[in-house]
Amino acid sequence: MRRTRFDDAPCPIARTTDLIGDWWTPIVMREAFTGARRFDEFIERLDVPRATLTQRLERLVDEGLLRKVEYQQRPVRHEYRLTPQGIAFYDVLAAMWRWGSDWRWPDGEEPPLELVDRESGARVEPAVVDERTGERIDVRRLRVRLRR
Amino acid sequence: MRRTRFDDAPCPIARTTDLIGDWWTPIVMREAFTGARRFDEFIERLDVPRATLTQRLERLVDEGLLRKVEYQQRPVRHEYRLTPQGIAFYDVLAAMWRWGSDWRWPDGEEPPLELVDRESGARVEPAVVDERTGERIDVRRLRVRLRR
DNA sequence: TGAACTGAGTCTGTTTGTTGAACTGTGTGG
DNA sequence: CCACACAGTTCAACAAACAGACTCAGTTCA
Numbered sequence: 001m002r003r004t005r006f007d008d009a010p011c012p013i014a015r016t017t018d019l020i021g022d023w024w025t026p027i028v029m030r031e032a033f034t035g036a037r038r039f040d041e042f043i044e045r046l047d048v049p050r051a052t053l054t055q056r057l058e059r060l061v062d063e064g065l066l067r068k069v070e071y072q073q074r075p076v077r078h079e080y081r082l083t084p085q086g087i088a089f090y091d092v093l094a095a096m097w098r099w100g101s102d103w104r105w106p107d108g109e110e111p112p113l114e115l116v117d118r119e120s121g122a123r124v125e126p127a128v129v130d131e132r133t134g135e136r137i138d139v140r141r142l143r144v145r146l147r148r
Numbered sequence: 149m150r151r152t153r154f155d156d157a158p159c160p161i162a163r164t165t166d167l168i169g170d171w172w173t174p175i176v177m178r179e180a181f182t183g184a185r186r187f188d189e190f191i192e193r194l195d196v197p198r199a200t201l202t203q204r205l206e207r208l209v210d211e212g213l214l215r216k217v218e219y220q221q222r223p224v225r226h227e228y229r230l231t232p233q234g235i236a237f238y239d240v241l242a243a244m245w246r247w248g249s250d251w252r253w254p255d256g257e258e259p260p261l262e263l264v265d266r267e268s269g270a271r272v273e274p275a276v277v278d279e280r281t282g283e284r285i286d287v288r289r290l291r292v293r294l295r296r
Numbered sequence: 297t298g299a300a301c302t303g304a305g306t307c308t309g310t311t312t313g314t315t316g317a318a319c320t321g322t323g324t325g326g
Numbered sequence: 327c328c329a330c331a332c333a334g335t336t337c338a339a340c341a342a343a344c345a346g347a348c349t350c351a352g353t354t355c356a
Binding site: 003004006007010011012013014015016017019020021022023024025026027030033034047048064085087088089090091092093094095096097098099100101102103104110111112113114115116117118119122123124125126127128129130131132134137139140141142143144145146147 | 174242
């Protein structure tokens with residue numbers, strides 16, 4: 001009677017869901033991207049239960065999105081840093097950012113936060129495109145096919 | 149002691165997380181995109197517990213991603229169809245598809261499924277770009293700013 | 297006329313997950 | 327020796343997800 005798992009489904013959406021379907025996980029990743037590294041740093045920023053944070057960080061390490069790096073001995077202490085897989089995950093957060101900004105605020109309102117280029121200050125609006133054509137993805141034109 | 153909610157957070161990622169953090173929700177949306185409309189259709193495709201499906205569909209209707217449409221009277225029966233907000237959500241699934249495909253299979257292996265253009269049959273690879281420049285998002289160049 | 301069938305759920309008891317709060321343990325600095 | 331910092335662990339209470347049986351309106355079959 002365990003919670004149904006999707007981590008070995010044939011569908012990439014299902015496998016991703018298995019990971020980010022744990023409550024708090026995308027938020028923890030968001031904080032990692034804005035510079036959180038140490039356990040108590042996450043705690044201060046997020047009021048997440050400590051036991052939950054422990055579990056999430058552990059899983060993210062297991063799955064290869066974060067790695068535990070020793071930043072001092074005596075006493076031995078570790079911090080959590082993004083791996084290449086973790087960095088790549090920002091795409092998913094960016095898509096969530098865009099959809100959330102577009103649809104999750106009441107009519108006429110906008111989110112108080114925006115994404116900008118660190119250097120130029122220009123507004124950045126994530127969009128999901130087909131890499132080959134550069135066109136926005138149009139789901140009506142898509143089909144899922146069994147790879148030969 | 150309720151599960152912590154994120155649905156009125158100032159951050160778009162958090163609000164999106166609140167919705168898709170419910171177990172099964174992204175999978176239910178995926179099925180909606182591949183044509184599922186009726187309750188039993190979802191059940192057949194997904195072996196999701198019926199009570200859970202009821203809850204998910206109800207919430208997706210409440211939140212405006214699906215709408216309930218009567219498709220026959222006597223007996224009155226409804227089906228669930230994507231709204232514009234629901235259709236827009238495909239971007240998030242597409243980003244999850246891409247990241248899942250790139251990172252969630254063992255070295256050397258690839259997912260058995262691929263996304264193709266319905267007409268040309270050409271492979272489609274979702275990518276997340278800055279809409280203004282068309283460049284892939286680079287998180288190191290990004291900053292979150294309080295909107296003025 | 298009655299029995300079986302459909303579609304769309306609801307109900308129940310059990311197991312897993314999440315939460316808040318208190319507690320632990322190692323090592324430093326004063 | 328005491329207080330403090332960091333990084334957790336433990337525990338009990340509550341919420342969510344699970345499997346499977348049950349309901350209920352209306353329809354079709356025999």
